[in-house]
Structures are given as C-alpha cells and as structure tokens.
Amino acid sequence: MMYKFDEDQLLFKKNWKGIGYLICGSILLMFGVFSLGRYVKFESLEEYEKELIVLNLQAEKNKFGKEKLVEELKRLNIKFPYIVMAQSIIETGHWKSKIFKENHNLFGMKQANVRINTASGTQHNHAYYETWMESIYDYAFYQCRYLGGIRTEAEYYAYLGSSYAEAPNYISAIKSTIEKEKLKDLFK
Numbered sequence: 001m002m003y004k005f006d007e008d009q010l011l012f013k014k015n016w017k018g019i020g021y022l023i024c025g026s027i028l029l030m031f032g033v034f035s036l037g038r039y040v041k042f043e044s045l046e047e048y049e050k051e052l053i054v055l056n057l058q059a060e061k062n063k064f065g066k067e068k069l070v071e072e073l074k075r076l077n078i079k080f081p082y083i084v085m086a087q088s089i090i091e092t093g094h095w096k097s098k099i100f101k102e103n104h105n106l107f108g109m110k111q112a113n114v115r116i117n118t119a120s121g122t123q124h125n126h127a128y129y130e131t132w133m134e135s136i137y138d139y140a141f142y143q144c145r146y147l148g149g150i151r152t153e154a155e156y157y158a159y160l161g162s163s164y165a166e167a168p169n170y171i172s173a174i175k176s177t178i179e180k181e182k183l184k185d186l187f188k
Contacts (some may be wrong), residue, residue, distance in 0.1 A: 006122050062131045064095065069106070072133060072184050079147060082154050082183035084139065085158075086174045089181065104129040107139050115145040 006013050069088065072083040084107075090110035092100035099105050103123050111119045111127040118134040118141070119127035129135045146163070150156050161171045178184060 036110060037104055062133065064093075069132075069136070073137050074187065076136065078136075078140060079143055079150065080153060080176050081187045083156060083160075083174060085152070085183050085186070086177040086181070089177050090170075090173055099124055099126050100132075103127065104132045106132055106135040109135070109142070112138070112142070115156045117142050 004013055005011075006145075011019075018092050025156050028175060036075075069085065070081075073084060078084050088095070089107045091097070092106060100109060103126055105128070109119070109127045110125075111117065111122045117127070118138040120130055127135075127138065129138065145167060147156065150159060157171050160174070165171065167173070
C-alpha cells in the first residue's frame with residue numbers, strides 16, 4: 001500500500017515502507033525474470049554454441065589494451081611500473097611489433113634458462129607466450145629473481161643499463177617515454 005489513512009488527521013500519508021517494498025520487489029522480479037531468461041536461452045543452445053560463447057569470453061579477457069596492461073602491472077605489484085610500461089612501449093613499438101603480435105612478448109624477453117618462466121618456447125629468437133598476460137608474469141618472475149634488492153629508481157635504471165638493455169640510449173629512451181606518455185600519472 002503506497003498511502004495510509006491517518007484517522008487522527010483525516011488524511012492520507014505516504015507509506016514509505018510500502019514504497020520501499022514495492023521498489024525492491026520490482027527490482028528483484030526484474031532481475032529474476034532476466035536471469036531466468038538468460039539461463040533458459042543458454043540451456044537451449046547446442047553444445048558447440050556454448051563452447052563458442054566460452055571461447056569468445058576467454059578471447060575478450062585475453063584481448064590486449066593499454067588500460068588492461070596498467071591494471072595488471074598494478075595487480076601484480078610490479079616495481080616501478082611506469083618504467084616497465086615504458087619498456088613495453090619501446091620494446092614493442094607501441095604494441096605493434098611482430099614479436100608482440102606473434103609472440104605476445106611485451107618486453108623483448110629471451111626465453112630464460114636459469115629461472116622460473118612462463119614462456120612456451122622460442123619464436124623469432126624471442127620468448128613466446130600464449131597470452132600477453134603470461135609475458136607480464138614472466139617479467140614479474142624476472143623482477144623477483146634479479147631485482148629483489150633494488151629499492152630506488154636510480155638503482156633500477158642502473159641495473160637496466162648494465163644488464164638488460166642492448167641499446168646504448170635505452171635508459172634515456174625510457175625516461176623520455178615516461179615523460180612524453182605521462183606514465184607516472186597512470187600509477188598514482
């Protein structure tokens with residue numbers, strides 16, 4: 001009942017409790033009908049159609065995007081994620097290189113032989129991953145193995161310059177990319 005008669009004042013007053021129940025009940029009914037319809041629709045599909053839906057959902061989850069990369073770097077608590085993001089941009093040419101597109105390799109990594117890794121093998125002389133996220137997991141393992149004692153940005157750059165980079169201007173390219181792309185802002 002939306003209105004309740006007040007016999008003392010001889011007028012109708014809004015019954016807020018009744019309105020709340022009505023709104024909640026309507027929402028629950030709509031959600032229930034929606035869910036039932038989706039379930040019935042899914043159950044009426046052929047088995048191969050269900051498998052296609054699952055495969056499409058997995059493909060969508062594995063689809064690469066800059067925002068997803070930022071989210072994953074944060075989730076994995078990667079050290080100096082803006083530097084790692086700049087490495088990814090440089091190593092893949094803004095995620096357009098053959099190594100990235102075919103190998104799902106975000107960092108130009110070679111397949112590791114002496115540490116745990118997520119690579120499925122080697123292709124085009126670089127590590128090959130089933131998904132781009134496995135490339136990030138591999139970089140996280142790399143950080144754990146070799147960069148565990150590094151505490152400052154300067155130490156990180158020094159390590160990359162001496163042990164990771166092949167190009168002599170690698171560190172200046174990273175710093176320039178961080179500045180130009182405003183990468184630090186993505187991780188605040």
